[in-house]
Amino acid sequence: MELLGGATIVLLVCIACLLSFAAWKGRSGKGKMPPGPAPLPILGNLLQVKPSNLAKTLQKLSEEYGPVFTVHLGSDPVVVLHGYDVVKEALVDRADEFAARGHMPIGDRANNGLGIVFSNNELWLQVRRFSLTTLRNFGMGKRSIEERIQEESDYLLEEINKTKGRAFDPTFMLSCSVSNVICSIVFGKRYDYKDKKFLALMDNMNNIFEMINSRWGQEKDRPNSSFHMKNLITSAFDLFLAGTETTSTTVRYGLLLLLKYPKIQEKIQEEIDQVVGRSRKPCVADRTQMPYTDAVVHEIQRFISLVPLALPHTVTKDTSFRDYVIPKGTTIFPVLTSVLHDSKEFPNPHEFNPEHFLNKNGSFKKSEFFMPFSAGKRICPGEGLARMEIFLLIATILQNFTLKPVVNPQELNITPTLSGTGNVPPAYQLCAVPR
Known part of the structure; x- marks a missing residue:
């Protein structure tokens, strides 16, 4: 009886696999869904798609199936866009068709479809427009925001000075510094790095960022008006999360x-001394006169590829794309790493090399492949603020300190600790020696 029962189970599994394979075969091919590996029942392609190293897994699949392919995360099909041409075609050239935010359980639970990051349709349009207008009114892209960053950098320098050249982990200081810039914009004030409410906010943001980056981050009727207290709070928190963890993590990795x-580091300091000197603070206007520093800042963002897949997109109707038809509601993963690490645009893309953004004469070289903030209609609304902060914080720190590792530089590990939906640097300590 036991043998018979075991055989029945094996038979049922085989039948399920055959039905799953037949269904997959019928849905994929020209004029249908993009091709991809055959999914197993329930598991889908989770045996082939490893969340711990998603970008590398998807690159291997693209080599077999091409730049547009389908993987199944459980029973749900996901269309992957791999490479500059297809990512640009979808997010930029056909932005309206691919602008909707894809399903992400953490977003559903935490935001309930509100805010900027996880909302869609008219709600998203209204809230995004309102947020961008408000940020501009508060000084986004203007001198007032720059002054807020410079003011906060003074407090950061004070905190670094307190270390007196001893080894420390910069994570907390950088997070507080970057978060205080958003506080000064949203609340009109900054907070002491020891303030309990401020620390609770920082802890919540860190937990959510880790949750989003773990194992796919996953796993009431919508109000008629976009402008109500819950949506305002959610949108403000989106600004904190998007404007703190991403920027501070980028600086920390840098x-x-x-x-x-x-x-x-020495070459940056030479350029700082030549262009800025020691008697005034670095400012955004210095960036055009500091091509090497600007190239390093771009290379940091390119190399680390902080958000390898961008947040998921979706299509709101059956959409013809290349030789295929993507059904309404299908999740789309544009692989930003495939653009940032393109070997034709960036020779030896897995090496950290500022020359990727420099012409032979030493001037700064722009690249259309530079997409760390995504692209198209869903590009990060805080891109301008983030780029100002990254440049000013790195320039200000190096103007005042020389950074020394606590181990031999060759022994430093620069491999990210999370390689799923976010790349986070391994924990490390440094010594900041006053110049």
């Missing part, structure tokens, strides 16, 4: 890379 490559 400092680790400068510890790894001290000669690059």
Whole structure:
């Protein structure tokens, strides 16, 4: 009886696999869904698609199935866009068709479809427009925002000075510094780095960022008006989360890379001394006169590829794309790493090299492949603020301190600890020696 029962189970599994394979075969091919590996029942392609190293897994699949392919996360099909041409075609050239935010359980639970990041349709349009207008009114892209960043950098320098050259982990300081810039915009004030409410906010943001980056981050009727208290609070928190963790993580990763490559740090300091000197603070206007520093800042963002897949998109109707038809509601993953690490545009893309953004004469070289903030209608609304902060914080720190590793630079590990939906640098310590 036991043998018979076991055989029945095996038979049922085989039948399920055959039905799943037949259904997959019928849905994929020219004029249908993009091709991809055959899914297993329930599991889908989770055996082939490893969340711990998603970008590398998807690259291997693209080599087999092409730049547009389908993977199944459980029973749900996901269309993957791999490479500059298809990512640009979808997000930029056909932005209206691919602008909707894809399903992400953490967004549903935390935001309930509200705010900027996880909302869609008219609600998203209204809230995004309102947020951008408000940020501009508060000084986004103007001198007042720059002054807020410069003011906060003074407090950061004070905190670094307190270390007196001893080894420390910069994570907390950088998070507080960047978050205080958003506080000064949204609340009109900054907070002491020891303030309990401020620390609770920082802890919540860190937990949510880790949750989003873990194992797919996952796993009341919508109000008629977009402008109500819950949506305002959700939108403000979106600004904090998007404007704090991403920027502070980028700066933290950048400092680790400068510890790894001290000669690059020296060249930045030489440029700072030549263009800015020591008697005034670096400002955004200096960036055009500091091509090497600007190239390093771009290379940091390119190399780390902080959000490898961008947040998921979707199509709101059956959509013809290349030779295929993507059904309404299908989740779309544009792989930003495939653009940022394109070997034709960036030779030896897995090496940290500022020359990727420099012409032979030393001037700064722009690249259409630079998409760390995504592209199209869903591009990060805080891109301008983030780029100002990253440049000013790194320039200000290096103007005042030389950063020293606590181990031999060759021993420093620069491999991210999370390689799913977000790349986070490994924990490290540094010594900041006053110049």
